[in-house]
Amino acid sequence: MRLLKAETYQLFEENDIPNPFPQYAILSHTWISPKDEITYQDFKQRKGDIENGIFKQNGWAKLRSYCDRATRDGWEWAWMDTCCIDKTNPADTQEAINAMFRWYQNSGICYAHLGDVDVSKVLDSQDCLGSGQADLDTVAGKNNVADPTSSAHMALQTFLLEAKWFTRGWTLQELLAPPYLVFVDKRWRRLGTRESWAEEIKKVSRIDPRYLSSFEPTDFTSCSIAMRLSWASHRETTIEEDETYSLLGLFGISLPLIYGEGRWRAFNRLQRELIKVYNDDSIFAWKVGQETNVQFLNLQQNGRDTGRGILAPSIREYWDASEIEAFGLYDNSFSMTNRGLEIISKRWRHSVEYARCFIRLSCGSGPSRRICIPLEHVDDSYRRIHLGETWDMATIDLEAWVEEPGSQLTVVRASNHTSVLISPSTFVLQWPEKIHIGKKYLVDFRTSNHGVKLKPLDVPGLRESHSTDEIIMEANQLVFINIELENDEIRYFYDVVINTTERNFPSIGVLARSEAPWERLGDPLEQDTYEHLAEYLHFKVLDNPTYPVVAVENRGDIVLGVCLFPKPRQERPHYRTLGKAKTATAREYLLKITVDQGSDHEAEILEHHSKRRRQD
Structure with a gap:
């Protein structure tokens, strides 16, 4: 020193x-x-x-x-x-x-x-x-x-x-x-x-x-882990790993410093060390904030898997834990294994939905107000559900639950992945004057893998584009954009397709609407063809790349092409944040539609159109 x-x-x-x-x-x-x-x-x-x-x-x-x-x-x-x-x-x-x-x-x-x-x-x-x-x-x-x-x-x-x-x-x-x-x-x-x-x-x-004058790092009966983490939940550090490293002294532990591991991994290591060293299960008494919980509920209503592991994604999930005390009753024991958290505690199972249960922790806002964690059985372990709340034992309607005898061993998943939510992406369209942009349709694969329905992109309740030339998409979706090309008084019909994976990685392509085997004319909402095509493109194209992702020829010397390229993003209100930390990096792309007739005339038109858009 x-x-x-x-x-x-x-x-x-x-x-x-x-x-x-x-x-x-x-x-x-x-x-x-x-x-x-x-x-x-x-x-x-x-x-x-x-x-x-x-x-x-x-x-x-x-x-x-x-x-x-x-x-x-x-x-x-x-x-x-x-x-x-x-x-x-x-x-x-x-x-x-x-x-x-x-x-x-x-x-x-x-x-x-x-x-x-x-x-x-x-x-x-x-x-x-x-x-x-x-x-x-x-x-x-x-x-x-x-x-x-x-x-x-x-x-x-x-x-x-x-x-x-x-x-x-x-x-x-x-x-x-x-x-x-x-x-x-x-x-x-x-x-x-x-x-x-x-x-x-x-x-x-x-x-x-x-x-303020009697804080002791290793005394958790008077000051629980959850309470200490609540004090840090609204604070910031310049370096994201320091959000965790700055707390080591509060718990009397040491950790190797690994700058570059990121906020999530650093806090994950801290939680695992606290579980190993101390018997204070208030560390599991976290819940996501109201804004994030609304997003999880929306995903749940759409059939998405919204369960999570028992470890908190970040310090910010302890925002409401400032009154939680650790009782020191030692009636629960737990340890972290390669299967997840193994905890021996009292457990109640739902009388109708047998996969659901809750376990009681040795912490709460008073001895009669003990906290319970709702869980759901999946495969060979449990996952945490109802992420926006912890249950109060005094307010649970026990008529709907069956108390299991003694204390039960429950294996709960530790954690799932580093990010809670994926931010949407924005696709900015650019097209030549010969092209007319028609209606847009969405297929949302977040709700189900099969049996999805085609919906207009501009109906209430769906995310609308900010303008004609912008499409905003969540992860695991597919969009059809109907376009028309007029050449020598003949109209050609195409679909520009944007597909996003579960991690929001995009791919694009263009398909003629009159070619087999996916011939489709008329109103897209009245055809099963579009929904079958959407499933094929979303799930099969990477394994069987027959999807034309660069260009499609149609009659004579006309070639229609699409190009996707990342561009610096603008600040937009739909980019989500969790507390003050980005949940994922929101991305923006330029989606350019081109037409080639084997001459320089079309290039001149495209350049003129691009200049006009820049001036606007």
Whole structure:
């Protein structure tokens, strides 16, 4: 652990720090930006440029102000994450993240710097600041900020609650670990201690005041896993894996850091480690948010498989777990195996639908309000259903359920895949003037693999294109676009086909409507041909590639072609998000229809049409 000599702003390596290791101040803050903060490498390679005022002056001003504040309060040594960790060294970063909670816990004082709170702009007119540089926790009388009824405290409430510091992932453990934490404003004036702002902290973070000064990482009977994860569910980190890594100290565990593994894998590893180390089944008491649950219900109504494993997809699923307690009854036991979660618990089975059951957990909002998880049997194990809710044992109508004797072994799938939902894709059409775009029809294979029905794309309840030249499709769908080509007063009829897989990978093609074996003329809704063709194209084309995906010839020298190419997407309201994290990367494609008559005339028409579209 490196330290700064506060008075001289010098960085000392661990071997150069006096023995025994001195008491030190520690900083909790939000970064200005990675390019502005003073790093370990800057201290080693560009210290002269920094001190001469030609390099990273915003970061240097911050470091000096922090050290000056610590010195003024009597601290000789100080720690700051930007420069006391060599982030270019993976081993150094690994050590620091796994030891971070302990370093804050062992500090003498922690300064929580609220860089977006300026007391001067709030209190000058109220005559609370005195000289303008006063620490509000030492002001005598009614203006002492530690007094919740003081004018200074009440005036600062809103600004404190809106500080960016309360939205960051790393500052959660930095709030709970130190034995003494004091808030300072933008100009490093003290605003009072963590305890003096306990009620405001509860409003913004949902952390009960009792945990601010008595938090113990390994005591889950007083503070459950679900409760801790709820505190983190609305916070953000710059690097997605840090959403998980920033929580390690809250549970007293260590994990190898694998930057690049992604948000889902990192959190999945954390859950598995918690299951292995602790007997607290509140970790299973998660539920998806309301918006996501509506989407799952819509999929379920369409016959989609919406079951999931017992592990939460992300930290955000604990958004409603701040009141969940672990009872410590130890009447459930569980472990993770290669089959999934094996849990021994009380189980109730539905009296009519035998595949459905629920298990009771040893957690809840009170001993009589124990949480239950609804499950459904599939193949050789169970999966979790009703993802938008956990059941309250006190409110379940037990007449519809049969209690099974004793405690039962239930094997529940661990997790399914990394993403919960797939975002739709947008196809922007481009066509020459000889082409007329007709009606569009949708076949939705999300509802069933067979027996699907052709539907107009523009009927209420289906996703409509934003304009004539845009088609918006979900995964596992197929669209027919009827087009006409007029040439020498003769009309030719075609279907442009867009097909999407379960992962929303697209393919396209064009088919003449008058050619065997799929000859189809007249109203598409009155023909079974279209539905049979849709099933063939959706399920068989990759195995038996007879589908013309580039061009189709029809009479004489006319050749009609289609081309699909990705394009940078525009921000559109239908791109879904889960909390503040993208569930999948929404994609946009250019679908270009071309006509070739063996001359340059058509190319001129296409170029003219393309220019007109760009101007529009």
